[in-house]
Amino acid sequence: MQIHIRCNCGEGTCQEWGIVELQGIVEPNPSFHDSLQNLHIGTLCRPSSQEVYTFTVGYHELTGSKVPLKKPLLVLNKIKKQGGESGSSEVELRVVGIIRNRILFKTRPKALISSNTSLLSFPLHYIVLWSNI
Amino acid sequence: METKHTGSKGAEALLHLSPGSSISVAYHPVFGSHDDVILLELDEKLLPDVLNERVIVRGQPDEDAVLCTPSKTYAMKFVGTSNSVLLVPPENQSKSYENLQESDGNDDVKKVVAPVIKVVPGYMELVEVAPRLDKLKSLLLENPYKLEEYDAGDFEENEESRTGLYNWNNLIDNIQASDEELRSRLQSLSAVEINGYWRLVHESYMNMILEMLLRNSVLNDWLLDALNEDEVVNMLETDGFPGILARHCLHVYGAKVDDSMDSCIWKLDKRRVCIHFAREILRGGKRKLESFIDEWRQKTPDGMDPTFDLLEGEVLTEKLGIETWVSAFSVSSLPSTPAERFSILFRERPRWEWKDLQPYIRDLKVPGLSAEGLLLKYTRRTQPSSDAEPVFSAR
Numbered sequence: 001m002q003i004h005i006r007c008n009c010g011e012g013t014c015q016e017w018g019i020v021e022l023q024g025i026v027e028p029n030p031s032f033h034d035s036l037q038n039l040h041i042g043t044l045c046r047p048s049s050q051e052v053y054t055f056t057v058g059y060h061e062l063t064g065s066k067v068p069l070k071k072p073l074l075v076l077n078k079i080k081k082q083g084g085e086s087g088s089s090e091v092e093l094r095v096v097g098i099i100r101n102r103i104l105f106k107t108r109p110k111a112l113i114s115s116n117t118s119l120l121s122f123p124l125h126y127i128v129l130w131s132n133i
Numbered sequence: 134m135e136t137k138h139t140g141s142k143g144a145e146a147l148l149h150l151s152p153g154s155s156i157s158v159a160y161h162p163v164f165g166s167h168d169d170v171i172l173l174e175l176d177e178k179l180l181p182d183v184l185n186e187r188v189i190v191r192g193q194p195d196e197d198a199v200l201c202t203p204s205k206t207y208a209m210k211f212v213g214t215s216n217s218v219l220l221v222p223p224e225n226q227s228k229s230y231e232n233l234q235e236s237d238g239n240d241d242v243k244k245v246v247a248p249v250i251k252v253v254p255g256y257m258e259l260v261e262v263a264p265r266l267d268k269l270k271s272l273l274l275e276n277p278y279k280l281e282e283y284d285a286g287d288f289e290e291n292e293e294s295r296t297g298l299y300n301w302n303n304l305i306d307n308i309q310a311s312d313e314e315l316r317s318r319l320q321s322l323s324a325v326e327i328n329g330y331w332r333l334v335h336e337s338y339m340n341m342i343l344e345m346l347l348r349n350s351v352l353n354d355w356l357l358d359a360l361n362e363d364e365v366v367n368m369l370e371t372d373g374f375p376g377i378l379a380r381h382c383l384h385v386y387g388a389k390v391d392d393s394m395d396s397c398i399w400k401l402d403k404r405r406v407c408i409h410f411a412r413e414i415l416r417g418g419k420r421k422l423e424s425f426i427d428e429w430r431q432k433t434p435d436g437m438d439p440t441f442d443l444l445e446g447e448v449l450t451e452k453l454g455i456e457t458w459v460s461a462f463s464v465s466s467l468p469s470t471p472a473e474r475f476s477i478l479f480r481e482r483p484r485w486e487w488k489d490l491q492p493y494i495r496d497l498k499v500p501g502l503s504a505e506g507l508l509l510k511y512t513r514r515t516q517p518s519s520d521a522e523p524v525f526s527a528r
Contacts, residue, residue: 001191001192001193001194001306002189002190002191002305002306003189003190003191003198004186004189004190005183005186005188005189005190006186007183007184007185007186014184015144015223015225016144016145016148016223017144017220017221017222017223018143018144018147018148018220018221018247019218019219019220019221019253020147020158020218020219020221020247020249021216021217021218021219022216022217022219023215023216023217024216024217025217026217026219026252036160036164037160037161037162037163037164038159038160038161038162039159039160040157040158040159041157041158041159041160041219041249042157042158043155043156043157043158044147044150044155044156044157044158044247045154045155046150046151046152046153046154046155047152047153048152048153049152050152053150055158071174071175071176071177072174072175072177072180073172073173073174073175073256074172074173074174074175074183075170075171075172075220075222076170076171076172076173077169077170077171078168078169078170078171079169093171093190095183095184096170096222097144097222097223099172101148102218103147
């Protein structure tokens with residue numbers, strides 16, 4: 001069996017996708033479990049001209065940075081094509097994008113307090129750290 | 134399909150966030166598990182091959198998939214992550230950003246959105262591996278080309294005669310190797326393409342053709358290092374052999390020395406011819422060294438003058454009492470994965486001296502592992518004294 005890897009973008013023009021990576025899991029507020037679509041997760045902010053970012057999720061603020069990947073990641077889409085006469089389905093992988101950078105948050109989250117409490121009284125998400133499980 | 138929403142920018146917004154600004158990271162309107170979206174990590178140097186559609190994934194459903202470039206083979210390994218990896222597609226790949234829910238009431242964060250389409254559980258990484266070619270020989274041995282096939286007027290196509298036959302496409306469907314690696318192995322196995330199918334020619338049939346070629350060269354005073362292809366092929370065809378196999382015989386036992394003239398000039402390769410006859414003699418089982426050498430000298434063409442060192446990696450000798458015996462043990466019949474290779478070697482002989490072992494392992498190639506590394510991993514080396522030959526046994 002062979003699976004072809006197709007690419008429509010041609011060299012150099014592959015669209016770049018993005019990654020936001022954080023340790024632990026982002027746990028949505030239980031009341032949203034059934035309808036995550038469109039739900040706001042957090043606010044990503046770049047306070048200065050440095051590649052330093054903050055990510056505010058619920059009561060927590062993470063600090064991280066934009067890191068180039070050592071090796072690029074290709075985003076592939078697995079497509080099942082219906083094969084002609086035989087009716088058998090043929091699988092093909094299509095290159096839909098490339099990832100060269102990620103915004104990585106690997107520090108422990110800082111708790112946001114007091115002044116913002118009213119805004120955050122109903123957090124959409126919690127960050128659950130692996131060390132806390 | 135595409136619905137532009139003011140300020141929504143997808144991955145671009147994420148990757149080019151200007152200093153002093155912020156964006157909302159939100160679930161995509163079609164957020165889900167999207168198991169059909171896979172991440173593949175690869176070396177920058179492989180990128181042109183992928184983007185120009187020169188790579189392909191090969192393997193049967195019960196095998197681990199490999200990715201093949203035109204010349205190399207890579208195992209695909211899944212690397213999982215416990216981090217939350219939020220994947221954000223570029224704007225034109227996102228179908229709609231509408232209906233973003235009221236979030237935490239912070240107005241200015243809703244204008245620009247990086248939509249997360251899935252949380253990625255991990256990615257596939259590529260590890261260069263040796264091609265998995267051991268299956269090739271057994272496929273080709275299902276239906277080797279024999280004398281009877283030609284006598285039966287084979288060249289007509291029928292279903293029955295095609296069982297166990299493989300054309301190039303059948304082979305690349307079945308074998309986990311790059312095109313280049315597969316071609317090179319077909320050549321080293323002395324396979325030949327006949328009527329579109331890759332075949333091994335039965336040993337006894339090859340023997341007949343070679344013996345006939347040598348007989349003709351004696352009768353016609355041909356020089357074995359200057360054989361005229363047209364003459365050889367015409368003569369063998371007159372003797373009842375198919376032309377394609379006559380040519381194949383020159384390829385297997387000889388090398389082209391000159392093709393500047395109308396007809397190519399070939400030189401028979403001493404080593405290959407001598408090995409062929411040694412195999413023929415030992416096909417019946419092991420032989421005493423002296424009688425083997427006598428018969429071998431007799432069978433090989435005059436002037437070739439075979440010496441025992443030609444048989445490195447082809448035969449083993451053992452002392453039984455005062456007699457030395459020779460038996461066939463060809464490196465080409467051994468598996469190419471190191472673990473299997475060493476297991477068969479140590480089953481044949483529990484202890485090996487380096488000079489005996491070397492011809493049976495020098496062809497082993499494992500990306501990222503040196504010859505010394507292989508020995509360390511699969512053998513135990515003992516050296517009774519500093520001036521004694523080291524001996525290798527199973528770990």
